[in-house]
Amino acid sequence: MTPRAASGIPPGSEEEVMNLFSDIRALVVDTLGQMAAEGALPAGLDLSAVAVEPPRDPAHGDMATNAAMVLAKPAGQPPRAIAEALAARLAADPRLTAAEVAGPGFLNLRLDPAEWQRVVRAALAAGPEFGRSHIGAGQKVNVEFVSANPTGPMHVGHTRGAVFGDALANLLDFAGFAVTREYYINDGGAQVDVLARSAYERYREANGLEPEIREGLYPGDYLIPVGEALKQTYGTALLDKPESEWLVTVRNFATHRMMQMIREDLALLNVTMDVYSSEKALYGTGRIEAALDRLREMGLIYEGVLEPPKGKTPEDWEPREQTLFRSTAHGDDVDRPVKKSDGSWTYFAPDIAYHYDKVERGFDMLIDVFGADHGGYVKRMKAAVAALSGGRVPLDIKLIQLVKLWKNGEPFKMSKRAGTFVTLRDVVEQAGADVTRFVMLTRKNDAALDFDFDRVLEQSKDNPVFYVQYAHARVCSVLRRAAEQGIAADDATLAAADLSRNGHESEIALAKKIAEWPRLVEIAARSNEPHRVAFYLYELASDLHSLWNRGNEDTSLRFLQEDVAVSQAKIALARAVAVVISAGLGILGVTPAEEMR
RNA sequence: GCCCCCGUAGCUCAGGGGAUAGAGCGACCGCCUCCUAAGCGGUAGGUCACAGGUUCGAAUCCUGUCGGGGGCACCA
Numbered sequence: 266m267t268p269r270a271a272s273g274i275p276p277g278s279e280e281e282v283m284n285l286f287s288d289i290r291a292l293v294v295d296t297l298g299q300m301a302a303e304g305a306l307p308a309g310l311d312l313s314a315v316a317v318e319p320p321r322d323p324a325h326g327d328m329a330t331n332a333a334m335v336l337a338k339p340a341g342q343p344p345r346a347i348a349e350a351l352a353a354r355l356a357a358d359p360r361l362t363a364a365e366v367a368g369p370g371f372l373n374l375r376l377d378p379a380e381w382q383r384v385v386r387a388a389l390a391a392g393p394e395f396g397r398s399h400i401g402a403g404q405k406v407n408v409e410f411v412s413a414n415p416t417g418p419m420h421v422g423h424t425r426g427a428v429f430g431d432a433l434a435n436l437l438d439f440a441g442f443a444v445t446r447e448y449y450i451n452d453g454g455a456q457v458d459v460l461a462r463s464a465y466e467r468y469r470e471a472n473g474l475e476p477e478i479r480e481g482l483y484p485g486d487y488l489i490p491v492g493e494a495l496k497q498t499y500g501t502a503l504l505d506k507p508e509s510e511w512l513v514t515v516r517n518f519a520t521h522r523m524m525q526m527i528r529e530d531l532a533l534l535n536v537t538m539d540v541y542s543s544e545k546a547l548y549g550t551g552r553i554e555a556a557l558d559r560l561r562e563m564g565l566i567y568e569g570v571l572e573p574p575k576g577k578t579p580e581d582w583e584p585r586e587q588t589l590f591r592s593t594a595h596g597d598d599v600d601r602p603v604k605k606s607d608g609s610w611t612y613f614a615p616d617i618a619y620h621y622d623k624v625e626r627g628f629d630m631l632i633d634v635f636g637a638d639h640g641g642y643v644k645r646m647k648a649a650v651a652a653l654s655g656g657r658v659p660l661d662i663k664l665i666q667l668v669k670l671w672k673n674g675e676p677f678k679m680s681k682r683a684g685t686f687v688t689l690r691d692v693v694e695q696a697g698a699d700v701t702r703f704v705m706l707t708r709k710n711d712a713a714l715d716f717d718f719d720r721v722l723e724q725s726k727d728n729p730v731f732y733v734q735y736a737h738a739r740v741c742s743v744l745r746r747a748a749e750q751g752i753a754a755d756d757a758t759l760a761a762a763d764l765s766r767n768g769h770e771s772e773i774a775l776a777k778k779i780a781e782w783p784r785l786v787e788i789a790a791r792s793n794e795p796h797r798v799a800f801y802l803y804e805l806a807s808d809l810h811s812l813w814n815r816g817n818e819d820t821s822l823r824f825l826q827e828d829v830a831v832s833q834a835k836i837a838l839a840r841a842v843a844v845v846i847s848a849g850l851g852i853l854g855v856t857p858a859e860e861m862r
Numbered sequence: 863g864c865c866c867c868c869g870u871a872g873c874u875c876a877g878g879g880g881a882u883a884g885a886g887c888g889a890c891c892g893c894c895u896c897c898u899a900a901g902c903g904g905u906a907g908g909u910c911a912c913a914g915g916u917u918c919g920a921a922u923c924c925u926g927u928c929g930g931g932g933g934c935a936c937c938a
Binding site: 314316318320321322325329331334337338344367368369370371414451453454455456544571572573574575576579582585587589597598599601602604605606607609611612613616637638639640641642643644664666667707708709711712713715723724725726727728729731732735738739742743746747788791792796797800803804807810811813814815816817818820823824825839860861 | 902
């Protein structure tokens, strides 16, 4: 991606993607600075808490700032006095029509309607780039997500993690970060040996022998083709040999096939990784040792014996001297072993090396997307990254809660044995990638999500995907109608229209909602919360539907009018909504529909 | 026993320390000769689990209690 700053577009120009809220905040901060320079306020005040936000109650104006209340104590002046002095100066700005002190010291601002019209024009000019932010400043971010064990097909839980990670990556890209999407292949542990043994039985089966799918092996049918493929490649050469002679061969073969399958599953969801990193590739290269040496130099590795966990002592617990990472030095509850008693690495050791590798690759920020059942590893992982990066690289770990499936009005119980195991492929084939992605983003990542097969296939406002796409389709419909009537409605023409004709409160409300988009992108990106985009789009769609229906009662509010110039102004507003919906859906990875069928 | 997440309308959930806490569903009352009614408007519904604390101001931050979920050395 290209950092916007390099585009050479001067800030403040119409082409510059505008964020009215940050513009006005800059005005407030500058004005406060002037007041300080003139002695009306003390010098050196911390202005970081000064906010400019849309007020909850529209009667309070278009924007409100808390500046006076935040600064009252440090400035040693009553809030209303500061607010009044600030208001007097702000009134000189042509963008503002009013600045009123209210309540305990709020300063309510009203904007010249021309400002909303500027936003609409900016949206039309910027198109899909409208709302793109520079807050990332080109910083390198690594988003690690999915990272499912390469032992089988992806299931619904992985699906939510995949959608979340991909949408988050899109969001951060849109906010000006240089994003790398990465998958960590857990191909170094015991579970891939189990995979190899399971595949070997299918290989025997392919050669006409009775497979022995013992307890603890993977029984899934998906390994049958792997067995067939092994037969095609190796014929009977691996039969009747001790495990030691075929294990590595079959393991490599099977994990490769599983990763192929996982890539195909991800492709169904339109998820593409930039980098696949292999756990196994860390072994035997000295990189695990190097990472631990680094920690050792800091005195964070030692040989020791852990206390048994209080309250619930495991039955087979025995004191053991182990190589331990002093994760407690960076906020963990206990120190964590990096070596098993037989001298081999715990899973945590390669994880440390992997995260060290990410730090060494120069990322400014790391994000791990884990299933909620991995919540216990958050502190130790953060401790490792904090130590290995000298506190330079923040690690944010997003935990993805469960997906509860519903079908025919009741919970759909998943069971591997009963064959009711729902895979990513099952979900996408039934619901489609667009619906799956959107619905998976209609909850905060750390809240459980209900995925109701009946609901998501419904073509009504109960289905939020449909609701948002319908709004986009309605705008497209208007544009088609305009073309039929010979009204010029390309974006350049619309941007030149006299938007001051859109003076109805419902139209202004819509323009204000559009103006919130760049601000929302920044809020969502700062908190790594792509679901905010989905909720915003729902609200924007709602405002469009609302205006549309007002047009049923009041024909002067329809987008298409007798007067071409009036039509163009109104179409411009509608088109700006479509632009934002399109950009937002793009972040979510959902296709904007041009018509509903 | 310890750690993490959650607790907001009957249900499912939004809500960056700001003003009178919102949406959808469900319930009730309305709106199509008219750009897609696949939609919209309205009414009703709240001790933001509880108790303290910080703050000019707390659903939001801190501590504790209760309730639900997840996790707790040689499994990933």
